Amino acid sequence: MKLPISIIATGKALPSQRVLSTDLDAQLGLKAGSVEKKSGLLWRHFADNTTSQSQLAAAALHDACAHHDIALDSIDLLICASAIPEQALPYTASAIIAASGLKAGLPAFDINASCVSFVTALFQATALLQTGLYRRIAIVSAEIASRGLNWQDHESSLIFGDGAAAVIVEQGDGRAAxxxxxxxxxxxxxxxxxxxxxxxxxxxxxxxxxxxxxxxxxxxxxxxxxxxxxxxxxxxxxxxxxxxxxxxxxxxxxxxxxxxxxxxxxxxxxxxxxxxxxxxxxxxxxxxxxxxxxxxxxxxxxxxxxxxxxxxxxxxxxxxxxxxxxx
Amino acid sequence: MKLPISIIATGKALPSQRVLSTDLDAQLGLKAGSVEKKSGLLWRHFADNTTSQSQLAAAALHDACAHHDIALDSIDLLICASAIPEQALPYTASAIIAASGLKAGLPAFDINASCVSFVTALFQATALLQTGLYRRIAIVSAEIASRGLNWQDHESSLIFGDGAAAVIVEQGDGRAAxxxxxxxxxxxxxxxxxxxxxxxxxxxxxxxxxxxxxxxxxxxxxxxxxxxxxxxxxxxxxxxxxxxxxxxxxxxxxxxxxxxxxxxxxxxxxxxxxxxxxxxxxxxxxxxxxxxxxxxxxxxxxxxxxxxxxxxxxxxxxxxxxxxxxx
CATH class of the missing domain: 3.40.47.10 (Thiolase/Chalcone synthase)
Structure with a gap:
């Protein structure tokens, strides 16, 4: 297999609250150092209740565009590749268009393969680029895991963090593949x-x-x-x-x-x-x-x-x- | 654009309960004929609480395979193209593999563009077939809308029905596209x-x-x-x-x-x-x-x-x- 695809830009966003593992020790009534020991984390970021998944996605996309001097309007297709949606209906990519200022009418949809959604979406983008229908595709993954954690269950709650990342791809000159x-x-x-x-x-x-x-x-x-x-x-x-x-x-x-x-x-x-x-x-x-x-x-x-x-x-x-x- | 794709099989499934519009008139305390007049429906099918979305999807896929004499094991990729998932995590396609008896290890993921998920997925399948990685792709859409209806709101509740459909595609000989x-x-x-x-x-x-x-x-x-x-x-x-x-x-x-x-x-x-x-x-x-x-x-x-x-x-x-x- 050799399917041309070139990563032309990347960006990320973290919500503002940085939560130290020692903060969680205190909040959960655990001995100092327990959360770091159990989770292997120094800290993670958590979104406050005023931040939406699509806002985090938009921030990551803006970071990618700003850093690589890419105009938002040059993006031909948006794929949201998150495990959890913003709501059951409609799909999250439509909220990301609105939050990011991408042009109305842009084709957009969600791909979900839980934690490997991004890899799956990147291959879809690779296949789509070969058709010639799209020239520049943005893939955005945004998650607010903290809203779905059960703090009574330390095994499943201590290891997660919130955040988003955006990757913009083109077919390129054939060397990248x-x-x-x-x-x-x-x-x-x-x-x-x-x-x-x-x-x-x-x-x-x-x-x-x-x-x-x-x-x-x-x-x-x-x-x-x-x-x-x-x-x-x-x-x-x-x-x-x-x-x-x-x-x-x-x-x-x-x-x-x-x-x-x-x-x-x-x-x-x-x-x-x-x-x-x-x-x-x-x-x-x-x-x-x-x-x-x-x-x-x-x-x-x-x-x-x-x-x-x-x-x-x-x-x-x-x-x-x-x-x-x-x- | 001319991208080869051939529809080689289709199937559908409806849950067992056929609900007449006159049944709904009675259940909702409306005058006989009101629901048919408002909705334009003679009847719709509703799933009972023992039926899952993935079971409906499996039934549609089995219908497609049986009618067209296709072995389940010959399917290379499963895409679930539903607007609403079975649960928030993991994605619905994994439940469909289990419910249908598709082989473990099959690549599978969900595509969501709400009511046009199937059209979106069919184009993804078209693009994927051109890469040569997959030879035969099944797309399944399954919905149990009845579980999300507000019966106090007649505008949004009377028009929906449950069901599933499966479509199997290949690249074909180039004539179908x-x-x-x-x-x-x-x-x-x-x-x-x-x-x-x-x-x-x-x-x-x-x-x-x-x-x-x-x-x-x-x-x-x-x-x-x-x-x-x-x-x-x-x-x-x-x-x-x-x-x-x-x-x-x-x-x-x-x-x-x-x-x-x-x-x-x-x-x-x-x-x-x-x-x-x-x-x-x-x-x-x-x-x-x-x-x-x-x-x-x-x-x-x-x-x-x-x-x-x-x-x-x-x-x-x-x-x-x-x-x-x-x-």
């Missing part, structure tokens, strides 16, 4: 990470309680399933490439958890220099994690033209997605 | 059709009441906006075609309402023979309307190889989508 892509969904892991409300399953007609609005996670079984499935996934992803994961210049993993970040390094034999790890200061930002880490890779100069990059993540679903790019 | 496609999102109409719960906007942290779970619609402003935007939309959709909407063999509109169905015929100068109208016996099935009508067009023999077909619809967002195909 997607050279491998793979997505797998394993529904046997579907109930290991979930929010039961939000659709037709749990609602006033079907029965609903407050806990249905909150994220539930069975961390150990998720980790076990990921460990089982990852070797064959990686083998398939690299089947047609003439190099190995260890040879990738920049690896952008989903920032799932402290343990997951350590695991991906040791399992794939990657050095800390290769792996973009922003977990300790961002937390797991759900679908916004991968594009935020991608943004950091570019903005800090660690990702450069001509290099190889791998995006890789596991997600509620249970899903695994990976993409290998020449930048 | 997508020859025009357009999607527009106009966020100034975003609050005219909405369900405010389900995401980060209205939830236990932000405030939530029962009405937030129900569909709200401002029918007249939606209709006015659609009427304003449709002429230029149609002009753009047909800009590169050497024929007019009146020359299309089969028109598959979103079955939005009785008035909308009449309007599309008169506005575009279409005959009843050209337009697939299943509204009176299905209702507005949200994103499942267009693929269900598409299915009826094929299953009844009204759509045949070599003909031209147009899919067209407006949606919460506010969005308009259209596609012209050679079958």
């Amino acid at each position: 997607c050279i491998a892509y793979r997505l797998e969904t394993h529904p046997q892991g579907r109930d290991l990470c979930e929010i039961r409300a939000g659709g037709t399953h749990r609602n006033p007609r079907m029965g609903l309680d407050t806990s249905d609005h909150y994220f539930r996670m069975q961390g150990k079984p998720v980790f076990k399933l990921a460990s089982q499935l990852m070797p064959s996934f990686m083998q398939c992803l690299f089947a047609e490439l003439d190099f190995k994961p260890q040879n990738i210049d920049v690896v952008v993993p989903h920032q799932a958890s402290h343990l997951a970040m350590q695991h991906i390094k040791s399992r794939l034999g990657l050095s800390s220099e290769q792996v973009i790890d922003i977990y300790a200061t961002h937390g797991n930002q759900v679908a916004a994690s991968i594009p935020t880490a991608l943004h950091e890779a570019f903005r800090t100069g660690r990702a450069r033209k001509g290099q190889t990059m791998m995006l890789i993540g596991t997600a509620a679903g249970f899903s695994i997605a990976g993409m290998v790019l020449t930048l | 997508c020859i025009a496609y357009r999607l527009e999102t106009h966020p100034q109409g975003r609050d005219l059709c909405e369900i405010r719960a389900g995401g980060t906007h209205r939830n236990p942290r932000m405030g939530l009441d029962t009405s937030d779970h129900y569909f709200r619609m401002q029918g007249k402003p939606v209709f006015k906006l659609a009427s304003q935007l449709m002429p230029s939309f149609m002009q753009c959709l047909f800009a590169e075609l050497d024929f007019k909407p009146q020359n299309i063999d089969v028109v598959v509109p979103h079955q939005a309402s009785h008035l909308a169905m009449q309007h599309i015929k008169s506005r575009l100068g279409l005959s009843s023979e050209q337009v697939i109208d299943i509204y009176a016996t299905h209702g507005n099935q949200v994103a499942a309307s267009i693929p269900t009508a598409l299915h009826e067009a094929f299953r009844t023999g009204r759509a045949r190889k070599g003909q031209t077909m147009m899919l067209i619809g407006t949606a919460a967002g506010f969005s308009i989508a259209g596609m012209v195909l050679t079958l």
Whole structure:
């Protein structure tokens, strides 16, 4: 596979409240240091109640456009790639058009593959660019995980952070390309990470309680399933490439958890220099994690033209997605 | 534009409860004949509480596979194209894999552009098929609108029906193709059709009441906006075609309402023979309307190889989508 795609701009946004792990120790009545020890986080950002997901998305898109001197009006298509929507109807991308000042009439839709929504959307964008219908596509992932956390459950609540990231792509001159892509969904892991409300399953007609609005996670079984499935996934992803994961210049993993970040390094034999790890200061930002880490890779100069990059993540679903790019 | 895509199978599913408009008259304490007069519906189907969206989706997919002698295992990718998810996390396509018996590990994700999700997904599938990564793609739209209706509000509750449809596509031999496609999102109409719960906007942290779970619609402003935007939309959709909407063999509109169905015929100068109208016996099935009508067009023999077909619809967002195909 060699499908031309060039990342021409990236941006990110964090909400204003920086919440230290020591702040959470105090709020949750835990011994000082407990939250950092459990979560591996120094801090994460949380949105206050005046901030919407689409505002965060707009801020990330504005950052991308401003930094790379791109006119908002030059964007041909907007894809929102978030795991959780702003509301059940209509889809979030329409709210992002309004919040960002993108032109009315712009084509826009949402893609959802939970935490790997961005990788999935990036491949859709790659395919769409080949049709010639769109020239410049913006993909935005925005999450306010903090509104769906159950603070009684420390396993599922301490690791998350809010935020958004935007990535703008074009077909480019053919040198930059997607050279491998793979997505797998394993529904046997579907109930290991979930929010039961939000659709037709749990609602006033079907029965609903407050806990249905909150994220539930069975961390150990998720980790076990990921460990089982990852070797064959990686083998398939690299089947047609003439190099190995260890040879990738920049690896952008989903920032799932402290343990997951350590695991991906040791399992794939990657050095800390290769792996973009922003977990300790961002937390797991759900679908916004991968594009935020991608943004950091570019903005800090660690990702450069001509290099190889791998995006890789596991997600509620249970899903695994990976993409290998020449930048 | 000429992007090869061939529709090789369609299927549909309706839940078991057929609810006559006269049944609703009685349930809502209205004069006999009122609901039919207001809604233009003879009946619609409603799912009981033991039926899930993914089960309906699976039934539609099984119908498509059985009727066209297609093995489930031959499907390379599943796209769920529904407006409302089964739950906030994870995405609905993973539940459909489990409910339908599709193989674990299949790539799957959701696309959401509210009522025009199917048209949007069909164009994504078209683009994906050109990459060569997938050979056979199933798109499934499943909706249980009845669980989100406010029966105190007759304008927004009487016109809906539940159901699902599945469409399976391949690249084909190049004769069948997508020859025009357009999607527009106009966020100034975003609050005219909405369900405010389900995401980060209205939830236990932000405030939530029962009405937030129900569909709200401002029918007249939606209709006015659609009427304003449709002429230029149609002009753009047909800009590169050497024929007019009146020359299309089969028109598959979103079955939005009785008035909308009449309007599309008169506005575009279409005959009843050209337009697939299943509204009176299905209702507005949200994103499942267009693929269900598409299915009826094929299953009844009204759509045949070599003909031209147009899919067209407006949606919460506010969005308009259209596609012209050679079958």
